[in-house]
Amino acid sequence: MIGVIVPAHNEEALLAPCLAALIYAARHEALAGERVRIVVVLDTCDDFSGAIARAYGVETxxxxxRNVGIARAAGADLLLAADARWLAFTDGDSRVSAGWLAAQLALQADAVCGSIAVDDWTAHPLSVREYFYKTYVDADGHRHIHGANLGVSAEAYRRAGGFPPLPCSEDVALVERLVASGARVAWSAAPRVITSARAAARARGGFGDTLAAWAVQ
Structure with missing residues (x-):
């Protein structure tokens, strides 16, 4: 079984397309019918995120x-207890491609760090978009780490000790643990994810705050 974890804090505006994309990816022919369990970890939500998740028939x-590291770890623990062999992580404001899971598994690595793309820059000045395209490497061999596009085998995740309870940069900390444990990490642009460049960041210190900092450079 493949497990997918989506941490969510008040994601009612973007969660539906996120889940629709995940459900489509879970049906990819390359997965050969293997079961995919999707879990939305609702962290301190006071909106309709839970209702949306249930409407799409996914677990919650x-x-x-209010801690994304704890949220990702809790979702992982739930799926590991159900014998998931692979854990894939994305975010509630992101949309994975149809071949996202298939691409992660095809790399035959202990862990996969994928790149991201942004399809709407209207919340930011032109200079932010230009700086992103100038400095971001969306190609194999990149060294970006995104919780929105991350996969890891159950064995490697356990060996590394899982996500630390950090309110941000929990994805970076996990990958550092994986590398330290000797895991084979694929830095690949093959698993595709489109993520939000919204100005109102959900996690302090995350991608949204990074973009905001570029705007005042």
């Missing part, structure tokens, strides 16, 4: 910690 786990 409710927390009140």
């Amino acid at each position: 786990l409710t927390l009140k910690v």
